[in-house]
Amino acid sequence: METGTRAVDKLTKLLSKSRPEHCYQCGKCTSGCPxxxxxxxxxxxxxxxAQLGMTEELLKSKLIWMCITCFTCLDVCPRDVEPTEFMITLRNLAALRGIIPTVYRGEGSAILETGLAFRIPESRVKMRERYGLPPLPRVDAEPVRRLLKSVDFDKLIQRGEKK
Amino acid sequence: MGEEQPAILVIGGGIAGIQAALDVASQGFTVYLVERKPSIGGHMAMLDKTFPTLDCSQCILTPKMVDVARHPNVRLLTYSEVKDVKREENGFLVKVLKKPRYVKEDVCTGCGICAMHCPVEVPSEFNMGLGIRKAIYVPFPQAVPLKYTIDRDHCIRCRLCQNVCAAGAIDFDQQPEELELKVGAIIVATGFETFDARKIGEYGYGRYPNVVTGLELERIVSAAGPMGGHIIRPSDGKIPRRVAFIQCVGSRDKRFGNPYCSRVCCMYAIKNAILLKEHLHEVDVTIFYMDIRTYGKGFEEFYRRAEEEFGIKFVRGRVSEIEEDPETKNLRVIIENTETGEILQEEFDMVVLSVGLVPPKGVKELSKILGVPVDEYGFFVEKDIMTSPMETKAEGIFLAGTALGPKDIPDSVAEASAAAMRAVNYVVRRWKS
Structure with a gap:
């Protein structure tokens, strides 16, 4: 197993500008984390x-998906580690390995189908009618789909899926 | 060099400048000690006690202030600033601007009747704005020289001081005076400022009255301070029962360009925590730290005593946020105890920020005037950190104290003596040849 900064370097140079190797464990990110x-x-x-080279454990862990990307840690970090960016990096790496929580797969396919990350339930549409609100704007999913397919997003969200 | 024995200029009248001036003067050389504030003394005069011995800070400093002022070889130039330095064949030609006090220094007796009658109250800089001074003032009762100064920004020209001054020292027509000094060497001891904690929004300093800085706490604890030595919190004057110290405020923080350790904060926080415990037996004190850096002689023992003898709690972790209860003005500190992984939300009556040390204002201008570079943070750069730490790349200019970087009083004093020796060596060598 690769340990220390080398493993970290390999990890981070891939996708983000976050620097987990700069972390000195003050805990400011964590105490401010909702x-x-x-x-x-x-x-x-x-x-x-990450500093200990536990990349495999991290990619398989549920924890990396719990970050809500509010960027509070980025604001308060005294070492410019940018932890949020790092969580996003880890998720991207995990996704490439086909480790994707079901809820995110659902979200991904929703975007492909409707162009929106959230499928608007029929009950919501009816509720709007009841209150006399104008109908929601129609979304043209086609350009979104074309864009995502051009980067193989449709294949990515199926990766590692248990049929 | 010529016939006349060269003089030495010391810039900055804090503990380092005072010590350097005393050491140079006692070797028989004339010293000009220039200080931009109305009194010498610097930050050490503001401290209540010193670590690790808990000695009274002013009791050590004020005799030195008097010594330096009365030394036959020392010319004290307070309320003065170095404006220009020209290198000459035999040393330096220095232009010093003596700002007008509007009080004749040679006539004022320091009796203080003027200040008694002055109707204008201004937040006292010496007391960190926690107390007041008048528009005609001495910064603190032990000021040297004990000469009053009129703060023309706040003076309303009522001339009451002029009417009551028996010595006739008030002179509203005083003009700035430019002095030219010939010196053989210069010692720079310009000191530091504390980090402006307002920059760290999540701690609420400046918005929450009960969040104070370490230096403010020194004034609160001091028997001669604005609260008369009663430890009370600013919002309502109540005695705090739970006090938190937050370490590394503006130190080891890349966000504000201060990745360095300020060296003194761990010790001054522990010292102040002990003082709180000695004053208030009921008080609970917690220090939130990242690493406790007690590197000096007797420092680690001091830290252990704080924990074991005084029962001060140490929690490892950096506070992410302080929230104020708008009604009670109590403060909720949010922190992860990084030793247990627990996220704590604890309430305190008062929070003390252990602010770091930064270079003082005007240091860049002085760097240009002297031709001595400052580093990326604004501290002066030594010639060689190993072999000539008190010298600069500009020949004949020497450094001492926190002008070089954060350090404590013992180190500043040691450096001042070293710089004095180096400067005297330098002028003697040139003078004899």
Whole structure:
């Protein structure tokens, strides 16, 4: 297993400008993290795991998907580590390996089908009618689909899926 | 060099400048000690106690201030600034601007009747704005020289001071005076400023009255301070029962261009925590730290004493945010205890920010005037950190104290003596040849 900064370097140079190797474990990211307040997600733990070369464990972990990308940690980090960016990097790497939580697969296919990340339920449409609100604007999903297919997004979200 | 024995200029009248001036003067050389504030003394005069011995800071400093002022070889130029330095064949020609005090220094007796009658109250810089001074003032009672100064920005020209001054020292027509000094060497001891904690929005300093800085706490604790030594919190004057210290405020933080360690904050926070415990037996004190850096002689023992003897709590982690309860003005500190992984939300009556040390204003201009470079943070650069730490690349110009970078009082004093020796060596060598 590769450890220390070399493993980290390999990881980060791929996709983002985050620098987990700069982290000195002060815990400021974690104490300000709204996700950490309610889950076992600890940005500081993720960063030290990366420094220890525990890349495999991280990519398989549910924890990396718990970040809500609010960027509070990025604002307060005294070492410019940019933890949010790092979480996004890890997710991208995990997705390439086909490790994608079901809920995100659903979201991905929703974008492909409707052009929106959120499928608007029929009940919502009816509710709008009931309150006399104008109908929602129609979304043309075709350009979105074309764009995503050009980068093989449709194949990516099926990767590793258990049939 | 010529017949006349060369003089030496010391810029900055804090503990380093005072020590350097005393050491140069005691070797028989004339010293010009230039200080831009109305009194010498610097930051050390503002401190209540010093670490790790808990000595009274002013009790050590003020005799030195008096010594330097009364030394036959020292010319004290307070309320003055170095405006220009020209290198000459035999040293330097220095232009010093003596700002007008509007009080004749040679006539004022320091009796203080003027200030008693002055109707204008201004936040006192010496007391970090926690107390007041008058528009005609001495920064603190032990000021040297004990000469009053009129702050023309706040003076309303009522001339009451002029009416009551028995010595006739008030002179509203005083003009700035430019002095020319010939010196053989220069010692730069321009000191530091504390980091402006307003820059860290998440700690609410400047918005939350009960978030104070370490230097403000020094004034609160000081028996001669604005609260008369009663430890009370600013919002309502209540005695705090729970106090938190937050370390590394403006130090080891890349966001503000200060990735360096300020070296003194761990020790001054521990010291202030002990002082709080000594003053208020009921108080709970917690220090939130990243690393405790107690590197000096007797420092680690001091840290252990704080924990074991005084029961001060140490929690490892950096505070991400302080929230104020708008009604009670109490403060909620949000922190991860990085030793347990627990996220804590603790309430305190008062929070003290251990602010770091940064270069003082005007340092870039002085760097240009002297031809001595400053580093990326604004601290002066030594010639060689290993072999000639007190010298600069500009021949004949020497450095001492926090002008070089953050450090504590013992180190500043040691450097001042070293710089004095180097400067004297330098002028003697040139003078004899």
């Amino acid at each position: 996700a950490a307040l309610h889950t076992e997600f600890r940005p500081r733990d993720i960063l030290i795991m």
